[in-house]
Each structure stands twice: as structure tokens, then as C-alpha cells.
Amino acid sequence: MRFSISSDRLKDVLTKVSAVVPSKTTLPILQDILFEVNGNTLSLSATDLEISVKVTLNPIEGEEDGAVAIPEDKLTSIIKALPEGLLLKIESLDSDRVLITTNKGGEYKIPSSSAEAFPTIPEDIAETAAFRAQIYGETLKDIIENTVFATSKEEIRPATMGVFFQFKRNEFIAVATDGYRLVKIAKKGIDFEGEDTPGVIVPAKTLQIINKSIEDEENINIAINEKHIQFSTENISIVSRLIDEKYPNYESVIPYENNKELVVERDIFLSTVKRVSIFANSTTNQIRFALDPAGYLEISAEDIDFGGSAKEVLNCTYNGEPMEIAFNAKFIIDILSHLDSENVLFKFGSPTKAAIVQPHEQSADKEILMLVMPMRLNA
Template identity: 30%
Template sequence: MKFVVSSSELLSHLQAISRVISNKSNIPILDHFLFDLQDSKLTLTASDQEVTMVTSLDLSSADGNGVIAMPSKILLEALKKFSEQPLNFDIDMTTFAVNIVTEKGKFSVVGQDGADFPQPPALEGNDVQSLQVPVELLNTGIVKTIFATANDDLRPVMNGILMEINDAGLTFVASDSHKLVRYRRKDVSAGFEGAFILPQKPAGLLKNVLAREEGDVFIQFDKKNAYFTLPNYKLICRLVEGNYPSYNAVIPQDSPYQVTVDRVEFYNTLGRVSLFSSQSTNLVKLMLAPDEMTVSAQDLDFSISAYEKVGCQYEGKEMEIGFRSNFLAEIIDNLSTTDVVFQLSDPSRAGLFVPLESRENEEVLMLLMPMMINV
């Protein structure tokens, strides 16, 4: 089996799927890429058994068909060292010896029989549901929520993004019990109600490739697995099993006090003041007064403190509320509008953070639990 491929094009596709490969795999062949050549189309696959990612290249020069697994680490490292040039792959399908011939040299490795590479799970026909959404929509939903997912071995359902399809549209939800993000798009009509929990790893893999894609994503899922078919990639993953908590129950329905503040100004102030917060708690305090907010922090162990005033629109009673600074910074950073609105009720209840203006058919809501302030 022989084929010729651009070094930079091959590297780009392999790097995109290489993030699937686990460093802790007990199955040696999963440290390899699967190369499948059929009629001048080269399909590349990487898998860790939980997640499989596939991409393909159309070749202008190819001879023969076949499937072989090639070692990922040495292949990636070698490709990074090549300048853009055609690479001639000459593969003995009996011994699985691979010769990569360039204009000035030859590089040899030994692969494995591609038939031993694990196959991705098939969807169960009777339970399969499907929908088609724009690449931009799926990418935005993942970007807005993935930072709020948990890493909790005791509650695995919190370690992913809930994707919920119903009459309201497509809703993305993530929470680690301290913060919660709900991103909803009303311009999706699937014609059915369904939901699944997308694990953190495949969500991150999708995030990496969606930004480079255009067009639509075709999503299929059953009770155990999901298929995401993009124009240039396919991702298959095992879903998180279990029921996601009733997230709407923790969102306050009545938050009478509203603070409107310039997002960048507040974010920069928070960044400066939080440097002086306790390393164990990262507590920052927001002191609210009419049209003024004071952001403060202190670390008694090191005798340091800071405060800074920020202009805002606020007409409620004076209030002091505390938040973990790094969580608050993440939320503000992911609200991509000029002004943000804090919706508060009292220092012991969750604060809501929303953009002052949203795009049509889009709803963004972020929630953060407060911290107790020691008086």
C-alpha cells in the first residue's frame, strides 16, 4: 500500500485527533493512529475506547487499500520537524513495516495490524434521536459552559455538560455545585424532547475543532453514546449515565437588586484586588451602595489588603456580599458583552450574572454561590 500526502496537512489532522489518546491506556494499540486507505481516501482515527475521533483526507496519489495502526508519538514528533513537503508512505501490509520517503531521506517505523484496533460502539436503532445544528451554535454552547463542569468522582453526572432538547430550544447546562451556567438557544427546533450528558473530555475535543469548522453538525444519540458528525471530523463518545440534578430549582426566581457594571472595568479591578485575598479562600467582598461598588480583599496571615471602587448603576439598599474571586472572574470572563448585570437578593443567596443585552434567540445565565463573610 502506497500513498503521498502533504506533511503539514497530515500533521494538522493528526494533531486535532491526537488529544483523544490517553497516556494511561493499558491497550498498546490505543497509542497508535489508525490509517485506513480506501480508494484514495485516507481516514485517520484515534481512540481511548471512551472517545473516538475520526477525520479524513482526499489523496491525489494512492495505490492499494488497507488498514494499519501507526505509533502516534514518534509520528507526531517527526511531522513537527518537517517543512511543508510531500511524504511518500510505502507500507508492507504483511510485516506492517512503514517507510516514509522524502526528497532527502527515509524514515522507518513498524505499525500494527489495523484489524486489532477497537471499533466504536454502534447506536441502538430504536432509541436513536438526532438533530442538526449550526457549528457556531454548538461551539458557543460548549465554550459558555465547559468551564463550569466539575471534577467529582462521587457525582459523575456533574462532570459533563447537559444538553437538553425541548420546546424551549436547545439548552446547555454545567455546574460544579459552586457555579452554574445555563446557555439556551431558542432557534433550534428538533421536533422531540430529549437530553444527554456530554462528558468533559469530548466536549473539550469538540471545542478545539469546532472553531475551525463551518456549516452544520449532525448529532445522533441513544442512551449510552453520541455521534457528532462535522464537515471534516466525526466524534463518537460514551455518555455520562445518570440523571442530571434539577438545575432550575437552584436558580433564584426573585432577585430584586440589580447592579449594572462595565464588564472589562470590573474584571480588571477584580484581577488586581484578588491578588490580596487569602490564598486559602480567595474571598473578595463586594460592597454595594447607590451607584458605587467597592471591591475589597485581605489576607490577615500576610497583613495585606486592597480595595478599589467601581462605578455602577445600583439603586438598592447597601449590601456586602462575598464571592470566591477565581470563580467570579471565570463567570465575568465568559459573559462577552460590554455591560453585565448582577442580580442579587441577600448575601446568603446565589447571585445571578447575565449580559445587559443578548443576541436574538439567545439566553445566558450564570449563577455563583456566595461565601460567608466573617464579621
């Protein structure tokens, strides 16, 4: 194998491929990136056996066809450390070494492995998939950014470690929950081929890799079969195993009947919560809201262990009776940070009931609903 490529171009593609390489594994070959040259086409592949990424570059200056697996950590470290604008030549020296030379006289030899030892990357599943859809890159990234944060990190609840995707009636629904908060996004106007899907669970790690790998202006093709989902463009293919679990019945926990409505300016509310939460107990992160129908919202926190407290009052619109309710400040900050409307709408039921949070002004083609569980008020 022998080819030439600019350092900037290789650095960019390594960023996309290396995201899937595991930092720890019992199979050392999984920490390699597979390089394949065929004519003037270069393909880079990586996998952790659950997620596979393949990026194709064309044209390059191909000199000799071949394939070799190169350790990701050493290769990435070298390429990142190089100055911009260099021309690199990469070639196999023998069965277990690769030579990288630069047009400025640099020379680096890296151990390598045989391409035959590298795991087989899943082929394009689009032709055999029962379901196919296309979505704009910017739209998909927006949905990922506003759902993944609410997924669970607890392996004892594997279903909630991913985002639930469902396509039905020209609508794309994405749901994430960790048991304490929930996000549901319904995006209209998505064209797809096949029957409405009952729903699949896509691992959060897969979606985080996609978010780093696709461009806003690209059209993303989605294909789903029984066990896998594929996201692809002209130059990149990401195939992931689905989470084979039953997703919680999220509709049953959304309190649509909540009728005590609070409207407040998002930026001011967010900055106030951040300041007051500095004084919250470090274990519970509890922050308290006192709602007054006269148009005031008092936000307070107290850390009895260290003797600190904080309180601020904001103007708001509130149509219910006076009420106090407590939340984990971190969850409120997360939710407010993932809404971009000027004003936010909270819908409350009681101090022990989940609150609904939404943009006060929803767009015609996208509906966002977030839910956050309250905490028991400290005495």
C-alpha cells in the first residue's frame, strides 16, 4: 500500500473515524484503523464491534493498492502534531510496519497489523433494510443534541442508554429519558420508505459519533433492519447495533393534564438558576421555586451543612395558586440550556408531580416537550 494525502485532509477524517475506537479492549486490533487503497480511493474504517465507521476519500494520489491496520493512538498523535499544509506519503514497509514521510523531511515508522486480522465491517444495509428515510444533517444534529443529554448512564437500565427513534405518518419522533427527566421531539415533514416503525433504540454513543461526523448541509440517509441502523452520506457510513430492549411507555408518564402555567424569560431564568445553585447542597443540588400568581417567581437554595443560602426573585406570568416545588438544579440547567426560545413555559400539577417544560413559542414543524421530576422539599 502506498499513497499521498495532505496532512489537513487526513487529520479531518481521523477525527471522524477515531471516535469509535475503544480506549480499552481485550482485542488489540480494535484499537487500529484499517486503511484500504484502491486506485485513487482511500477508505478508513474503525469498529468496536457494536458501532462501525467507514469514511471514503476520493480522489487521493494512490500509487499502490493494498490494506493495512494502523494503531489509532500513535497515528492520531503524529498527525495532530504536524504543521498544517504538509503533503504526506504513507506506505507499507513490510508485514508489520508503516512509513509516513512528509515533504519537509519528516519520517515516522509505526508498527502495523495485517488487514486480514481486522474485523469485518458491516456492509451497506440499505438494500436489505425494511425502512429507509432521509433527513437534513442540521436537523438530525439538532435532534441528537437535544435528546442525548437526557439518556441514562446506568447499564442496569440498557433501554434508557439510547434514544428511541420512531417514524410514523410523515413524522420523526425522538425520545430520551433517564428516569428523572424526559425529552420528546416530534419533527414533521420527514419523508420515508416503508411502514411506520414501532420504534428502535439507538445507542447514545452512536449518536454522539454521528454528531461529530456529519455536516449540517449534508443529506443523511437512514436505513433500519432488524438489528442495525445505518447513517450514511456520499463519503461516510456509520452502522450501529440497536439496543435490543423494550423502551419504557413514555406517554404514560407525561402529565398532559398539568394546568398551572409559568412563563418566564429563558436567559434570565437560566442565569439566575446557575447563580442560586452555587449555594445548593452538593449532594442533592436542590433548588426551590416559590410561585406567586401576582407575577413573581422566587428561586432559592440553602446548604444547611455549610451555612450558605441564596435567593432571587424574577418577574413572570403564572396562572395557578401559590405553590412551592423543588428540583435538582442540574436538571433544570440542562433543560433550559437545550431550549432556544426567548421564553419558556412550565406546566405544573402539584409539588410531587412531574413538570412539563416547553418553548413558549413552538415552530410549526417541530414540537419539543421536556419533563423533569421534582424533589421532596427539604424541611
